[in-house]
Amino acid sequence: MKRVSVDIGGTFTDCFVVWDDRYIETKALTTRHNLALGFNEALDEACSTLGFTRSELLAEVDSVRYATTLGTNALLERKGPRIGLLTTVGFRSTVNIGRGRAYGEGLSFAKQRDMPNADRPEALVRPEMVREIRERIDYAGTVLMPLDERDLRVRLRELVDAGAEALVVCLANAVVNPEHELLIQKIYVEDYPEHMLGSVPMLLSHQVAGRKGEYIRTMSTVLDAFLHKAMYFGLSALELNLCASGYTKPMLVVHNSGGMAQLNSTDALQTVHSGPVSGIAAAEHLARQANLGNVVATDMGGTSYDIGLVVDGGVKFYDFMPVIERWLVTVPMVHLVTLGSGGGSIATYDGMYKTVKCGPESAGSDPGPACYDRGGLKATVTDADLLLGYLDPHNYANGHIKLNPRRSRQTVEDQLCDPLDIDAVEACKLIKRTVDADMANGVATELRAFGYDPSEFTLLSYGGNGSLHACGIAHNLGIDRILAPPFAAVFSACGAGTLDQMHIHEMSTFLVLFQPKTKTLFTDYEVFNDMVAALERRGHEDLLRQGFAERDIRYRLELDMRYGNQRVTTSVVTDLRRLRSLHDVARIIDQFHRSYGDRFGEGSQSPAAGVRINTIRVCSYVEVEAVRFADIGPGLRSAPSPAPIGLRRCHFVGLDAPIETPIYDERALVHGVALEGPAVVTTPHTTYLVEPGWRFEAAAQRAVWLVRPQAGRGNPHGQPEHNA
């Protein structure tokens, strides 16, 4: 296999090149003004390792795959077109009101609680740019009021005159009957042919999202329209750059659904968060190959801590109504949770409980932690890590950032030591203990919300700060196995190399599989089968358009089901593609029953209240060869431990006295090296903190295991289990 995978992040562009049995990982700074420059630099570095020119390499690879934060950045900067929205009469304030809770979406719990300070995010559609159309369709698709074409033409003209650069159409119940949305499109195309307004795209809500919910569907379409231009030009520029360098195949873009597609088959909204989602895809692929069982993938950077779930048996976790930046939307996105903590999290004195609080405020990267010496005056987690001896002040971030411990000490003493009446080291231990516990609580809440026990998981840890806090977090979760994966520095880029080409299409429905009032089971198989067939047809067309052979196309049918009138729907993946008998219906109900019981507790099921299908979803995909990881199991090889490059006095939570801790460099990553904690391993991209009671084992492809013997569980930090 020869393949290039790229993850263009906010700071770095990560590149992962597979060249037969060689795997090259490179990084370059992201060049926001022209993403191709950063990409070329990263790719050129890989080329020089392989001894090829860029065009020689690109001529040989089977694909170039992109995960990008381009969309996320455009949203953060609010850079997008002036959008005009056409909606059903009586619905013009839907976006403005945002279900009453739009002020808090994407914010921390503390900020959500502070209602007096509530502010909705800046509107992507200004209220002046919303127009109502006289039309109405009911919940079942019946036309209550035909679309008033004359009225429509007036409203369209108003929006065009007001300078709309993109048009969004979202009509009530359009997912059940799209007739009116399609009519609007037809009239628009007739009245404003391409030579007049060719650059003003019109997006129809039912084509962007198949679910009911006028607010979430409108916002999905609005975000799509908002990002359309930036993504189109940004990604087209990248594709042109590839063409200029001799690449002749279509570029593939990673989707937040965990699949990918060609640029011409990609909605802008599908690309948001594709980088972190690629990381989770890599985790899934690695877990499958290495038989890791259940894995929680964690990415701890400077300002955030992202987590994702990968469980044995291939269960997929989607968010069907994710929050993207500050907006609730509906798009099937791989479940990804961002907890507001990272190395930059600010530690403050909690006057009420007389202890330390970490976050949710963050010093970010500018000014950053106090030790960066860039004007940051608040103590952060990184300052604590430095004063505890875990970080090398002269060799942080591969030497790019020099750390000033005096500044850290000063801020910790000023802000924490006086009120806590403890010394700086104790305060720093408290910071570490607190942030590790906070992260663990966040992870535990997520896992348990899906019915899982954290102690049955392997903690997969990547990102700049992940390996520094992994032992502490794992201890709080009752986890004994931590894996820093192969290619951890470019793990998301690596994940892009593992993806299949996939399209997801879904449809809201109201199918009652068991009706308690009449005590009947569903028998209208044709209705169900027709819907599935329609969704398969759409995926089929998507993939044929991209040149795949019909015989290679696979389908996965997923049903979102619920009891009675509940809010929650549980996704059931079924190998049935059509319903043909009551046995099929009973089989689906039974599968739902088991999934629900696993999640909420056996006995919590309420089939007597009725069983419904709310959404039918078809994933159409083509399996392609994925990156293969080496066998990364621990204990496969033995290698002599390298000599430490020095000793450093490190302080650990639960231990009163400091320990002269051996410090290793990246020679410790040689496959087979094993080190007993405490130890610190510093590499150009990260620092591994091996806490007392833990053991470091380097595996193939520079993967690292941090494991804890069962005997060490009770006392990983040397602290008493109970104070009693």
Add this chain to the structure above:
Amino acid sequence: MGNLNTTPELSAPEQQLLKDFLEEHRLFYAPDQEILRSHALEPRSAREEAAIERVNDLHRLNQVRGRIISAMEESFRMVEQMGSAPGAKWGDLVTAVFTASGDMSESSAGIVAFATVSPYPIKFIKKYWATEPTVGLRQGDGFIHNDSRYGNIHNTDQSMIMPFYHDGELVCWVSSTVHEGENGACEPGGMPASAISPWDEGLRMPPFRIVEDYKVRRDLLTFLQNSVRDPKLQYEDVYVKLFACLRITERLRAIIAEFGVDALIAFLRVNLEDTEAEVKRRIREMPDGIVRYTSWADSTLREPVLLKTNCELHIRGDRATWMLKGSAPQLNNRAINCLGSSLKAFILTGLVQQMWPDLPRNQAVFSAFGFEADERSLCNCDNDAPMPMSIQVAFRYLIKPGQIMNKMMYGVPLEARARQTVVVAAQYNQPATFIYGGVTQHLEITGNFCADINGAGQGARSNRDGEHALSGCFVFMSDTGEQELMEEELPMVRLVAQVLAKDRVGWGKYRGGLGYEQMVSSRGTPMWGFMTGQTGSEFCSAPGLFGGYSSPAYPLCRVKGINVFEWLKKPGNAERFPYSIVALMNDRPIEGGVYLTSPGTTFEPTTEGEIYMMCQGSGGGYGDVLERDPELVMQDLNQDLLSDETAERIFKVVYERGTRRVDRAATALARDAERAARKARGKPFKDFVAAWVKPEPPPELPYFGSWGDDAVIYAGSGSSRIVMRGDDIQPVWLPDPREVRIAELEARIAALTGSAERA
């Protein structure tokens, strides 16, 4: 025959004998007033003392706090997702954990008031059922409860309460509460506005054991299902609440395994003590003194009246007391009475919503305060009064902490701990939503309320406008829902989904956030009806702050005797339909319709296509309208939030209407002229008082509450008006409005007949 309980001449041994006799031969385990009157924390128990002594590491307790909060979040999400009641889907729920003594130590997101009233039934269980041989208290028990008289907001909310044991020791309690809606009351939806006695309220469950050995008893569940209109809802949510409690207990076991049982016991206690100490610290930062904020409800939900809801905060040092004396008397045949125990939970909610959102959501936020209210008053009624619509009174108290304390905070230094957020005027505080009931298009019987309750306009802030239609004033991050999903389940069509109500807002230097109009008709149902539960159709509900305007008044509007869907099908009619309450009611385009305006309605059957309209209200304004930046006025005009008339008449902005270009000089002149006119209209305070203050309410005014002197309470109008002492309020009975109306009509007929005969 004398009252045995109060016979004074009995000796001590005789009194003991009498007490024993009564306990042995108890007729009825009635609500315990001793429990219900106290909102103070229970004293530290010896067990808690020992646990705190053993686990004195505050940082370790902080780790327990993290675990507990995680458990709360997890259980909240479970109920929100699994719950069948509409309220559960929009965040109208809570989960909580309590000390072994029953004090609420930590709660999840959601309705903190639900958790704040749950200690009462827990303490009842401890006091009575634990020692009652036929009941007892065991591991695996689950108690269901809904009756306000044993401690609840109103009977539409149902709780599951479970004791948590470790090694045979009762360590703490957990609960899960949901606003269920339908409860078999005299009107569907669980909040019957027409209730005239407690017996109209539907299910009245004192806490009783419905779960034994972690299993629901189907005989008791069947009894409950048989008592309500929606047996499916009752069935599903009993299990949902039970499994949420079980999930919390799983986490508590994990906490004990990790930190030890003493750490859990110590945390639950210390969390309360720390909170109470912090609240006292903040009270100390505020100046000594008294601030009053009085408001009036303008209806009983059945007839127009003025009902005073008084509130003062008295502060001296770290002692602060909420004083409600002088409020209206309880109305023994109206649904809006509120128990003092319930009302305290709303003041607590106001504190954490508007003043101190950083505090833990536990009982100690309020235990630091004193509370005084007249007995048998509307805000401190007795158990004989119906109270299914207690939120009508209680919601008024949600905004009182903000209105009062933001004034007290005026001179408090910016860095004070008491200042945790921005100064904000009142959010709209009425439950302006449709309550419905009937048979759905899927032939299911239902009764509940719409999510529109969750989108009230926010008050203006000291530095910016209020947000439109924000999560309700009783909870953060609640959800106004999706109309498409509502229409899928219920036979209702939104002609106006939720559209911001132009011009109807509290103006000021900064304006409040706007509320929204709702216009709904039923369709495709064999039987359907609506009712409402809000007041404020004539007397504004959300006041402004420091010179800002109040929210306007919002009546219920209806067009009866029509089918709008049929009417819209006729050529040309769709263009004539205005999609605006104001225009529809003023222009009356649908021929033959009966256009009605009223404060609200009790449950009323409707036929397909009749139109029901109401407006979710706005927040109050902040500061003087003449100080508002004219460009902000233009921005509101551009966004169709106000009319030219308002811009010119209220804000005195001079601009060209076509281009909306402001003439700054002319605006300054217009505003100066208005200031001069104000001065001219003004008069010395003494003169104002002399002209304005009357010795008692005008006789024709149906007035309830004090008038000047809080110790004297008026009730009613004209010759039927009663005057009482505040410390001896007698319950008031109002005539049936239908009887009154019939009498009026009969009098009219008699008059007309007499006229005819004379003619």
